[in-house]
Amino acid sequence: MESSSALTLSQLPYVYPTIPSTNKNYPFWPASKRRSSQLSTRLQCNKMFVPGFGEATPEAKAAKNLHNFFTYTAVKIVASQLESYNPEAYVELMEFVDKHPLDDGDKFCATMFRESSRHKNLALRIMEVRSAYCQKDFEWDNLKRLAFKMVTDSNTRLMRDYVSETSRSETEK
Incomplete structure (x- = not known):
């Protein structure tokens, strides 16, 4: 399985700093609005949000x-x-x-x-x-494997076609 360079939401707490304990480093963060619950809250969602599907996922x-x-x-x-x-x-x-x-x-x-x-x-x-x-x-695991392979192969083919198409047009100029 290939790895993705995109970060999932569960990785965000490690990329972005947590809420500071003092306002020295972050003067724009109002001390009165900080709560102790904010300090321990972490994003637990690791799924991609898909807009535009209306009533159903x-x-x-x-x-x-x-x-x-x-x-x-x-x-x-x-x-x-x-x-x-x-x-x-x-x-x-x-x-x-x-x-x-x-x-x-x-x-x-x-x-x-x-x-x-x-x-x-x-x-x-x-x-x-x-x-x-x-x-x-019905072979559910096989469906997942086939769908993933189909998407991966299609993406690879489309990118290969695009690169070869743009490479040809650039060398012709």
Whole structure:
């Protein structure tokens, strides 16, 4: 893993001086406004603040996308299972998938519940598979490793392309 040159918030107390005990060195610091609690307070946050996500954190938005992706995955698994042992149910599921988008997993399942009693059983099966896949089969550590590698490789490629592009234009001048 590569190290970053950026400082985390937890490192700030070591970089910046703590609140002085006297006003000799810092005449701009009013003695009357100092409290003993300020002297022992340290920043405990070591996460990066991400502005602009409104009501949810980036992790919450990623979780919502994964939730919908797990529904998509469950539909694929159930369809594959049905294709071999219940072709009639497979055809019904595929017709339903053709008519209803899978971009919102909960809406998809809720609509399927209300379609018919046979569709209700399919929806229950999809929700069961979705939960089992998320809990037991999805490789969370592998996702983290792959996402990190993807970001690192992409950053390296973009920087390499930029440097080679700017190097060429400077030597041509």
